[in-house]
Amino acid sequence: REQARQGLATAGFTLQMGAFRSRANAENLARSLDARAASLRLGPPRIEESADGFYRVHVGRFATRLLADEARRTLGDPQARVVSLGGP
Secondary structure (H helix, E strand, C coil), X not given: CHHHHCCCCCCEEEEEEEEECCHHHHHXXXXXXXXXXXXXXXXXXXXXXXXXXXXXXXXXXXXXXHHHHHHHHHHCCCCCEEEEEECC
16 A cells, blocks of 8 residues: 555556646646645656647556545545556
């Protein structure tokens, strides 16, 4: 369980904090989340560009949807969504 909280899971789930057409907006959100994510030991926010042209801001990696949902509640951000990282 602790491994998933520290971002060591390679597949599973993450928290999507926002999606933007502008990379600058995604970077602004990532910067604003950095200290809070670190204090919760979720690791640094990541910006991922998708094929549809959006820059998505993700925080944490979790082995299960349940762990991701716990982190979402702890983070307290109503905009956060649990999303799948794909995987096997």
